[in-house]
Amino acid sequence: MKTFPFIYNEPRDFLKSLQPKAWADFFLGELSPRFSVTAIKAKVIAVKEETPDTKSFVLNPNWLWKGFQSGQHVPVTVEIAGRRVTRFYSLSSHPNDKYLQITVKRQKGGLVSNFLNQNVKKGDILELGEVSGEFVLEKNLPKDLLFLAGGSGITPIYSILQELQKLNGDRNVTLLYFVRSYEDIIFRSSFESMQKNASWLKIHFVFSDVPKEGYESGFLTKEILDKYVPNLKSTSVYVCGPAPMQTKALSLLEGLSVKSELFLLPGQNVTKVKKEGTVDVFLSLSHKTIQVKGERSLLEELEEQGIYPQSGCRMGICHTCVCKKQAGSVTDLSSGEKSQLGEENIQICVSRAESNLEIEL
Template sequence: MKTFPFIFNEPRQFLSSLQGKEWADFLLGEINPRFSVTAIKAKVVAVREETADAKTIVLKPNWLWKGFRSGQHVPVTVEIAGRRVTRFYSLSSRPDDKLLSITVKRQKGGLVSNFINTNIKKGDVLELGEATGEFVLPKTLPSKFLFLAGGSGITPIHSILKQLEANQFKGKATLLYFVRSFEDIILRSSLEEIAKSTGWLEIKYIFSDVPKEGYDSGFLTKEILQKYAEDLKSYSVYVCGPAPMQTKALSLLEGNEIKSELFLLPGQTSLKVKKTGTVDVFLSLSHKTIQVKGERSLLEELEDQGIYPQSGCRMGICHTCVCKKAVGSVTDLSNGEVSELGEENIQICVSRAESNLELEL
């Protein structure tokens, strides 16, 4: 049973709390959970199993959805144990589809990815934000594409391939998809349908953990690139996958036109260090001081103490967790740089405490 979204002790307090948009949202939600004047709500119309640990969630958004470009990602908010949690997922559908979809792979330690795979079902309603990201097609298409995908990094690339198909692309595209085993190939039937119907897409699966006869094994190498993409300099390259794969690709393809979308598994932004003692973090908006070890990101260490600041991607991309640091020094985990002691905005998901801090939280 739903309750009013207000807490009050006297009628006067209740009347003063009646903000038009919040009240309208409550009433509209009683009529249809997808209705809202403030938030992008999307009803789950289908859930498709892609692999043993990945599912595609098909969504019908409300009228506040502004659309997206192939290759972009979207913030998805769910409620877990009474707490609203947001993560970013790439859209796997193409922009002119009537419905949109995200494809989510379980990650070890991934709070939201595991929740979505275990709990989300047809009829549920998710809250979305606006789509963002620059991992998109250029206005003028090149004649040759090389797509390098690792694991769930296939998701935005699948969207781009669907868009090229819709655009009746006439050039050539090669997809090298690095994945643990044949059973771990995400969106396989759709990828192969695109290749079959278009003729311009060549797909090569490379298995890192479980070899399969007739397929290459291992990781990204110069030899693999040269085997499937002659004259590398002539390709426009798109790379999406784990950090080690992306680092390798950028070094092997120096001089190419490259677009990249980095995704990190939980903990990969935490350059693990051991420290003795603690540092004080004063949260000026909450009027409280806590102690942290300064061994992991501020976001993680705050959450360990039951403090849950707004956050999204947890890897320094979305800027949802930006807050003002008034005093103190932090290390940027994305590049290892140590900040000055003065006032600046920081991303707490990729910042580690180096000294006593004052944060606007």
Template sequence: MKTFPFIYNEPKEFLSSLQPKQWADFLLGEINPRFSVTAIKARVVAVREETEDSKTLVLKPNWLWKGFRSGQHIPVTVEIAGRRVTRFYSLSSVPGEKHLSITVKRQKGGLVSNFINQNIKKGDLLELGEASGEFVLPQTLPSKFLFLAGGSGITPIHSILKQLQSLKYNGKATLLYFVRSFEDIILRSSLEEIAKQTGWLEIHYVFSDVPKEGYDSGFLTKEILQKYTKDLKSYSVYVCGPAPMQTKALSLLEGNEVKSELFMLPGQSALKVKKTGTVDVFLSRSHKTIQVKGERSLLEELEDQGIYPQSGCRMGICHTCVCKKTVGSVTDLSKGEVSQLGEENIQICVSRAESNLELEL
């Protein structure tokens, strides 16, 4: 029997083996590095210094960018020392503006936030992903909003406030912004401009580290909520900030409608424990066995040993880090649940080793 070559039997597979998209990307990239048919690439068209340790990058994405809703975040990928690293950042701009922007604050030990603040300049190219997240406005706007922001948690709230402004909102909104000092207020002039132009926004800064005359200092308490709200239960609340602030807010706002977005700092994985001894993790694709303590997330413990699996949000949202566990048990740090011993997909950024493991990595 006559056998036809691959090209006749499997025309689709043959065409895809030629990798036309990769070729198109290569050729388009020669014309303009922002052009691509596979990846959302964005040119940095401006860099604005917001505070001593935070910057806003104004970005012009290519045609693959599908837009976003105020309050959502995007994965941003940069190449650091030959390694592609992805982190999630909230958009601080508002849909409908000519360009989009992200505002990035340096985090202690934060690989990408430090890299962006130190190295990214006008003209550079970043790779983005699609926007996602449920920290967005509802269809029907409530008459009263309370926004609680902590540190760089102001960025999605800034976008939401600008969106309310463009929607000609005519209710009332109170922003309590908890930040280390007056100098650390991110996007201050823009926030105050919204308040001035609209008349419905009241802003109160609360300084945790460096008190300032005429301003509140300290952390989120019942007293401070009562000071700036009337009939707390009648507010629709949006909270974005570090984990301790979120936990406190949720406990003080029981009975309120609350939307919250967590900002987890590097090394701040929930449910850290102290353990004695180590367990073996066999990485079946790379045929390596390493020892981990099982005290932090598998992702962090692998990275400590120079192994860098794909990751994104590092807090169990984006699923970039999902891999198959074929043997052993882990604790899912997002739920506090210990898994079965058998085969399942796990998110290694929120999974801690409990026994010897075998992972498809």
């Protein structure tokens, strides 16, 4: 049962309750969970199984949705065990489609990906944020394009290929999609249909774990690139997939026009070190001091102690977790650089404590 928004223990919470938009949201929510004047809420109108561990969620957002470009991603917020958790997912639909679609592959240790796949069903409501991302088509597209995808890194590329299909230009487009097995191909039937009806598109699946007759096996190599993209030097390349695949791709494509978006599995962005003892972290807004080891990101070590700051991508991209460091030093896990001791904004998902800290949480 919902409570009225004027029952509060803190004075600042009471003052917040006087905001007209908060009242409007409360009463609109009583009429329909999708109604809001402050949040993009989307009703799940269909759930499609793409592979045994991947589902697509078709969404009907409210009037606050402003659209997107093919290749962009959106923050998705759900409530799990009483706390709000946000993750970013690429949109796999086309911008002109009637409804939105996100496609989510279950990841080992993935809190939100597993929750969505296990629990979300038709009729549920998801909260979305504003879209972002620069993994989009260039304005002046060349004739030759190559897309390299690995695993669920196919999702933004699938949206981009739909955009190219609608542009219907005179182009040569190649997709090399690296997956574990034939059964792991996301959007398999759609790709088969697309290739039959698009002379401009060539799709090649490469299986890393379970070979299949008539298909390539293994990982990205110079030989595979030379075989399927003979005019590579004049080709613009888009890469999206796990970090090892991207590292290999960027080394093979050095000197070429490459646009990439990194797809990280949980924990891949974290450099863990072994330290002796602990450091104190004073949370100035909460008036609380906790001890952390300084071995992993601040976000992870805070969550271990039951403190759940707002976060999103968990890899230093979305800036959802930015907060002010008022004193102390941290190491930026994405660059390896150690900060100064004074005030600055930090991203706690990619910051590791190096000394006693005071942060604005």
